[in-house]
Amino acid sequence: xxxxxxxxxxxxxxxxxxxxxxxxxxxxxxxxxxxxxxxxxxxxxxxxxxxxxxxxxxxxxxxxxxxxxxxxxxxxxxxxxxxxxxxxxxxxxxxxxxxxxxxxxxxxxxxxxxxxxxxxxxxxxxxxxxxxxxxxxxxxxxxxxxxxxxxxxxxxxxxxxxxxxxxxxxxxxxxxxxxxxxxxxxxxxxxxxxxxxxxxxxxxxxxxxxxxxxxxxxxxxxxxxxxxxxxxxxxxxxxxxxxxxxxxxxxxxxxxxxxxxxxxxxxxxxxxxxxxxxxxxxxxxxxxxxxxxxxxxxxxxx
Amino acid sequence: xxxxxxxxxxxxxxxxxxxxxxxxxxxxxxxxxxxxxxxxxxxxxxxxxxxxxxxxxxxxxxxxxxxxxxxxxxxxxxxxxxxxxxxxxxxxxxxxxxxxxxxxxxxxxxxxxxxxxxxxxxxxxxxxxxxxxxxxxxxxxxxxxxxxxxxxxxxxxxxxxxxxxxxxxxxxxxxxxxxxxxxxxxxxxxxxxxxxxxxxxxxxxxxxxxxxxxxxxxxxxxxxxxxxx
Numbered sequence: 001x002x003x004x005x006x007x008x009x010x011x012x013x014x015x016x017x018x019x020x021x022x023x024x025x026x027x028x029x030x031x032x033x034x035x036x037x038x039x040x041x042x043x044x045x046x047x048x049x050x051x052x053x054x055x056x057x058x059x060x061x062x063x064x065x066x067x068x069x070x071x072x073x074x075x076x077x078x079x080x081x082x083x084x085x086x087x088x089x090x091x092x093x094x095x096x097x098x099x100x101x102x103x104x105x106x107x108x109x110x111x112x113x114x115x116x117x118x119x120x121x122x123x124x125x126x127x128x129x130x131x132x133x134x135x136x137x138x139x140x141x142x143x144x145x146x147x148x149x150x151x152x153x154x155x156x157x158x159x160x161x162x163x164x165x166x167x168x169x170x171x172x173x174x175x176x177x178x179x180x181x182x183x184x185x186x187x188x189x190x191x192x193x194x195x196x197x198x199x200x201x202x203x204x205x206x207x208x209x210x211x212x213x214x215x216x217x218x219x220x221x222x223x224x225x226x227x228x229x230x231x232x233x234x235x236x237x238x239x240x241x242x243x244x245x246x247x248x249x250x251x252x253x254x255x256x257x258x259x260x261x262x263x264x265x266x267x268x269x270x271x272x273x274x275x276x277x278x279x280x281x282x283x284x285x286x287x288x289x290x291x292x293x294x295x296x297x298x299x300x301x302x
Numbered sequence: 303x304x305x306x307x308x309x310x311x312x313x314x315x316x317x318x319x320x321x322x323x324x325x326x327x328x329x330x331x332x333x334x335x336x337x338x339x340x341x342x343x344x345x346x347x348x349x350x351x352x353x354x355x356x357x358x359x360x361x362x363x364x365x366x367x368x369x370x371x372x373x374x375x376x377x378x379x380x381x382x383x384x385x386x387x388x389x390x391x392x393x394x395x396x397x398x399x400x401x402x403x404x405x406x407x408x409x410x411x412x413x414x415x416x417x418x419x420x421x422x423x424x425x426x427x428x429x430x431x432x433x434x435x436x437x438x439x440x441x442x443x444x445x446x447x448x449x450x451x452x453x454x455x456x457x458x459x460x461x462x463x464x465x466x467x468x469x470x471x472x473x474x475x476x477x478x479x480x481x482x483x484x485x486x487x488x489x490x491x492x493x494x495x496x497x498x499x500x501x502x503x504x505x506x507x508x509x510x511x512x513x514x515x516x517x518x519x520x521x522x523x524x525x526x527x528x529x530x531x
Contacts, residue, residue, distance in 0.1 A: 210405075217410060
């Protein structure tokens, strides 16, 4: 095979369709970057759930007969009520671990926070004002509602504290951003596919005479298609390289320089960047080579 | 070398088939004129020989291969054995004469050494010695057709198919191209030539296959164009 001809054609093709190739590379840049951001957000959501998931606990505060919020409370919780509550918790398949906290332990924890009016000779809040509680760790933080539903209505329960109510909206926001990035990426991927298809059609049209002669003198399909495939590959590599740089910039300026100093959660790092970029690179190559293969088969059919 | 067995070809949306149960047999080394009015089926017959089309029914054999059954990836190999020339020359305007001729060898994987050796030989054979560096638009119509013949012949095909090769040429150049094709034929290459040129067919006294509405109406050894037209 005369590769010199293939590379000459490749050079000419890239020059001849320069504006179209630039359009394809830029569309790939935006679509692949959005896809990459979507993948990074997915990684971030998983990390956040892992970090917070361990800490996601439901707290069942029991009646103390002093400052109960639940009007159903008729005095402090008794042992038989506590037995019913622990039995209901142990029966629930989403419950992983149950820890009991007494009024004294709760009071000590409050004192440790050094809140005004808790320490001193005549404190405003006493240990009898605190609630006994069960701290429940879940096997899956998505099922807090099921546990609450099973236990909250039992006698002796005053109120329920669910950390998920606070973290839920944050996780939902990350999920939302991820979906938005992926939808944007899909729209732009379609645009990239159409642009690649148009470019190939134009390139095939510009070279129709050469292609016609090549077919007639017996050039193989691969030989005829090779300049088109290489042209698409070069454009794909440019688009992938640019999107890699854009993603690296998002990681460096966005995550490393700004977010990593906030210890709200564990942030995605370079490991997640490289795994997301690998997927983006494969996607970029498929996006350009698959339509090129299909269309060259159509336009240069032997 | 080329055999049609009860070949019919119908195009979608056309009431009448382009070819209707056509049977012909062309031997190795023959020079055959394919004549008939426009729409008689000449071009379809040539396209079938090149495997640009497949017959609707019947069988077509070219260089010992049944083209209906030929796998797609084997078609390029068949076409390397069949050279083609056209009325409109189909030269690449951005390449020199030598590059146009070399193109057929380049894209079929020949080495540079072979190309450097064979291109001047072939240009000399077609009478374009010393014109290898010219661009196609610097040549006369006859010379351009000689370049096309050189390109079709450079891979030394067993068959040469010519679709109205003299249609755009003046009588002087027509004679020159016909002499060239005759010389190529004498070297053992089978030539099938579709034409409307009455005088030339009458002068050459070669085998004439005449088609009308897709039917074979005449197959005559050393024939003339005939009085029908």
